[in-house]
Amino acid sequence: MTDLLASLNSPQQEAVTTTEGPLLVLAGAGSGKTKMLTSRIAYLIQTGRARAHEILAVTFTNKAAREMRERVVRILDGTGFAPYDMGTFHSICAKILRKEAAYLPFTKPFVIYDDSDQHTLIKSIVKAKNWDEKLYSPKAFQYAINRLKCDAREPGDPFAQVSRMIERKFPELWEAYHRAMIDNNAIDFGEMITMTYRLLRDHEDVRAFYQRRYKYILVDEYQDTNRAQYLLLSHLAKPEFGGRGNICVVGDEDQSIYGWRGADIKNILDFEKDYPSAKVVKLEQNYRSTQTIVNAASHVIANNLERKNKTLYSRESIGDPIIRLQCPDDRFEAEQVVKEIQAQLAEHHDLSFHDFAILYRTHAQSRLFEEFLRQAKLPYKIVGGLRFFDRKEIKDVMAYLKLVLNPDDSVSFRRIINVPARGIGKTTLDKLEAAWGQKGSLWTFFCKEMDQPTLFAGKTLKKLQQFRDMIERWMTEVAVMSVVDLYHKIIDETNYIGDLRNEGSDESHERIENLEEFNTVILEFEERTEDPVGKLTDFLESVSLADAPETDGQQSSIQLMTFHGCKGLEFPMVFMVGCEEGLFPSVKGDDDRVIERELEEERRLCYVGMTRARRLLYMSHAAFRRVWGNMLYQYPARFFNEIPANLVQVRDHGREYSTDRVRSI
DNA sequence: ACCGGCCAGATTTTT
DNA sequence: TCTGGCCGGT
Numbered sequence: 047m048t049d050l051l052a053s054l055n056s057p058q059q060e061a062v063t064t065t066e067g068p069l070l071v072l073a074g075a076g077s078g079k080t081k082m083l084t085s086r087i088a089y090l091i092q093t094g095r096a097r098a099h100e101i102l103a104v105t106f107t108n109k110a111a112r113e114m115r116e117r118v119v120r121i122l123d124g125t126g127f128a129p130y131d132m133g134t135f136h137s138i139c140a141k142i143l144r145k146e147a148a149y150l151p152f153t154k155p156f157v158i159y160d161d162s163d164q165h166t167l168i169k170s171i172v173k174a175k176n177w178d179e180k181l182y183s184p185k186a187f188q189y190a191i192n193r194l195k196c197d198a199r200e201p202g203d204p205f206a207q208v209s210r211m212i213e214r215k216f217p218e219l220w221e222a223y224h225r226a227m228i229d230n231n232a233i234d235f236g237e238m239i240t241m242t243y244r245l246l247r248d249h250e251d252v253r254a255f256y257q258r259r260y261k262y263i264l265v266d267e268y269q270d271t272n273r274a275q276y277l278l279l280s281h282l283a284k285p286e287f288g289g290r291g292n293i294c295v296v297g298d299e300d301q302s303i304y305g306w307r308g309a310d311i312k313n314i315l316d317f318e319k320d321y322p323s324a325k326v327v328k329l330e331q332n333y334r335s336t337q338t339i340v341n342a343a344s345h346v347i348a349n350n351l352e353r354k355n356k357t358l359y360s361r362e363s364i365g366d367p368i369i370r371l372q373c374p375d376d377r378f379e380a381e382q383v384v385k386e387i388q389a390q391l392a393e394h395h396d397l398s399f400h401d402f403a404i405l406y407r408t409h410a411q412s413r414l415f416e417e418f419l420r421q422a423k424l425p426y427k428i429v430g431g432l433r434f435f436d437r438k439e440i441k442d443v444m445a446y447l448k449l450v451l452n453p454d455d456s457v458s459f460r461r462i463i464n465v466p467a468r469g470i471g472k473t474t475l476d477k478l479e480a481a482w483g484q485k486g487s488l489w490t491f492f493c494k495e496m497d498q499p500t501l502f503a504g505k506t507l508k509k510l511q512q513f514r515d516m517i518e519r520w521m522t523e524v525a526v527m528s529v530v531d532l533y534h535k536i537i538d539e540t541n542y543i544g545d546l547r548n549e550g551s552d553e554s555h556e557r558i559e560n561l562e563e564f565n566t567v568i569l570e571f572e573e574r575t576e577d578p579v580g581k582l583t584d585f586l587e588s589v590s591l592a593d594a595p596e597t598d599g600q601q602s603s604i605q606l607m608t609f610h611g612c613k614g615l616e617f618p619m620v621f622m623v624g625c626e627e628g629l630f631p632s633v634k635g636d637d638d639r640v641i642e643r644e645l646e647e648e649r650r651l652c653y654v655g656m657t658r659a660r661r662l663l664y665m666s667h668a669a670f671r672r673v674w675g676n677m678l679y680q681y682p683a684r685f686f687n688e689i690p691a692n693l694v695q696v697r698d699h700g701r702e703y704s705t706d707r708v709r710s711i
Numbered sequence: 712a713c714c715g716g717c718c719a720g721a722t723t724t725t726t
Numbered sequence: 727t728c729t730g731g732c733c734g735g736t
Contacts, residue, residue: 107725136726160726180719235726270725307724408722410728430724471712591726610723632722651723674721675727 050085050092050121054078061294061327062086065095065262068283068321069294070314074358075343075657076334076616079296083266084114086294087129088121090262098127102260102282104135106267108593110614111137114266131260135275136235137591139242143233144583146252149245151228155583157448158590159232162436163457164188167230170460171222174484177215186212187219194220195236196308198243198274222484229486231454239274246281256282257289268297268317272308284321291321299354300347303610303651305643311352328356332657334616336365338693339663343656346688350646358657367695370686371666374700376624379668380414382699383621384422386664387604390619399425400602403617405609405655407630411623412606425603430611434594439546439557440564444589446536447529450520451582453489466545469509477501528578529585530568537561567595609651612658620659622652625667626680652685669701 051059058078061071062085073079087103090096105111111133118128131138140158143150159167168191169184190208199205201220208216227233233241246253263283265271271279283293295317302311318324332340340360347353371386373379387402404415409431419426434440442465445458453459464470481501482491496514499507516539524532537543543561546554571585572578605617609630624630631648633641656663667682686694 105725110725134726158726161724238726267725303723304725306722410721433724467712469712593725608723610725613725629722634722672727 050088057327057329058082062089064325065090066292068291068324070317070324070326071296072354072356073296073298073329074332076332077329078333083296084117084121087118091126096261099130100261101129103129103132103264104138106270108134136238139238140587142242146245149249152231154231154452156231156233157452157455159234164234166457167226168223182212182215191220192236193308195240196272196274198240198277230456231452239278243274243278253281263293265295268295269299269302269311269314270304270309271313273310276313300650301654303647303654305647330356330358332358332360335360335660336362338365338367339659342368342689342693343653345690346685347653349688350649352646366662367693369664370694370696371664372698373666373668375670376414376668376672379623379666380418384418398602399604401618403605404621404623405612406623407609407632415606425601426606427603429605429607437560439560447586449517450524451586454487456488459488466540466542474506524582525580528572529582530572533568609655613654616658616660618661621664622655623666625665625683627683630683
């Protein structure tokens with residue numbers, strides 16, 4: 047125990063030992079937040095204040111939850127168990143919803159719809175209603191629904207922020223979407239949170255159960271919580287709802303960068319108003335970066351108004367100044383950054399490729415860097431972009447598995463009824479859907495039609511019946527089969543990989559590799575599952591809520607990612623590129639209040655990027671940049687003016703087009 | 712059923 | 727400028 051506390055500084059100690067009552071920990075970048083959180087959990091367990099199932103620890107990513115669990119296990123070192131309920135909001139909610147299914151509108155195990163499933167469903171509704179997709183864009187509906195769900199609204203509630211274009215049709219669509227989701231036995235990400243919230247709100251017995259169970263609640267990245275998550279936590283923790291009030295939230299308002307997704311920075315700013323007895327602890331010492339980097343970042347963020355009063359400082363060395371690269375154009379910028387990396391590698395032998403990160407505002411910017419890195423034969427890796435579980439082939443096999451578990455899932459049904467191609471064309475599907483008319487379960491309707499055919503005959507009927515028989519057979523087998531076995535059955539009987547092999551293209555080859563990776567994902571799941579037979583529900587849930595599988599064993603490489611993607615990471619050498627007005631900060635709009643709010647979020651993004659750097663930070667900008675085919679004259683980001691001049695070394699590479707550019711124009 | 716051309720859209724995306 | 731999705735032709 048003394049060991050546990052001895053390695054902490056005094057505010058960290060305070061945050062760990064203040065176990066009772068509401069606690070707000072304002073944890074600046076690199077201030078040892080995870081160390082504090084894991085120590086606190088271990089402290090609760092080691093002092094006997096709580097047992098493993100009496101702690102609820104919520105994070106935003108699986109990665110964060112995993113790391114936290116590993117560290118708690120290491121600290122406890124066999125003296126106790128890590129909390130059972132340690133995970134993302136969504137995984138905790140899924141667990142509760144499965145357990146309390148009796149209170150919910152689901153008749154069977156529900157499946158989770160991701161954004162693209164959701165999009166497909168909305169699109170099919172718009173189509174079934176014969177609305178013009180140009181006028182009533184499914185994307186706009188989807189965005190509006192998700193935003194409203196972040197605010198814990200339901201169909202029928204008054205709504206504001208819905209775009210003019212779709213306003214009139216919106217209530218009807220939301221109603222239809224809501225009903226369709228229930229018919230499909232499906233739940234979307236937003237609904238997982240709001241449904242859990244409403245469950246706790248409306249059922250006192252359920253609420254009391256979880257309030258009694260969770261003696262201590264910890265929430266990481268509190269600045270990124272939305273209204274629905276806030277309400278959910280309130281119903282678990284707030285004394286006015288019967289909660290114990292032992293809630294510890296940890297966050298940094300200066301790192302709130304998901305406002306556009308419904309995160310409400312007010313949650314952290316107003317915590318003390320919410321819980322008047324709250325104690326506040328500030329972790330202000332940064333252990334990560336040089337003083338120069340911390341000072342510069344602090345000066346930038348000081349321009350924001352929406353923040354708490356907290357000052358980050360570093361006791362590391364002063365370090366080198368920030369290097370500002372002024373480039374004539376975007377190509378030059380990329381080339382120059384690659385040259386700098388080569389020079390740094392040559393100069394510092396303790397550095398390897400993975401010590402470098404190139405951070406940009408948008409994925410589209412990665413292209414030029416890739417080009418020059420490839421040319422220089424430097425290994426690099428793009429973090430983010432198209433995610434593993436969003437790939438077509440993975441979504442296809444997932445759709446098979448989902449359909450076997452829950453045949454009411456019309457999105458999965460439509461996705462795979464002709465994948466791989468089995469001669470069931472668009473005409474057939476349109477006919478079936480028109481007759482079904484979006485009422486009730488598509489699968490049930492389909493089966494009825496198969497038994498007493500009225501719409502189809504001959505070859506088409508035969509093919510459809512074969513499909514039905516195949517799915518039904520798997521449905522009966524699923525209870526006695528492990529997920530790998532079912533997966534192989536599906537792949538074999540549909541000849542999915544066989545078809546890809548016949549194609550023989552580079553792309554199909556890559557798809558096969560991804561499916562092999564998916565096979566590994568299943569095997570890993572089965573390894574950590576005691577009795578893997580009949581565990582399809584658990585598997586699908588773990589995948590639906592999962593982040594990309596760890597791609598281990600790869601060589602060290604330079605990391606390319608967006609500013610959003612770098613949160614929580616650190617690198618000795620960081621390049622923030624494209625620091626130009628309009629790109630970063632990227633602020634659009636006409637309402638001054640909106641512009642101001644967005645600008646503050648961009649500034650927080652800048653702060654997040656800067657504080658990733660441990661030793662050396664580069665910030666680059668170009669005078670000319672090709673954007674969607676046009677050459678634009680770009681102004682340096684206003685953030686440069688916010689950094690004291692003595693902390694920056696400017697390297698001016700001129701304002702004219704670089705020579706090769708001039709030649710090619 | 713498949714291919715090709717045309718048009719719209721193009722920040723960020725923890726789940 | 728580049729891409730992905732959709733429609734219409736074979």
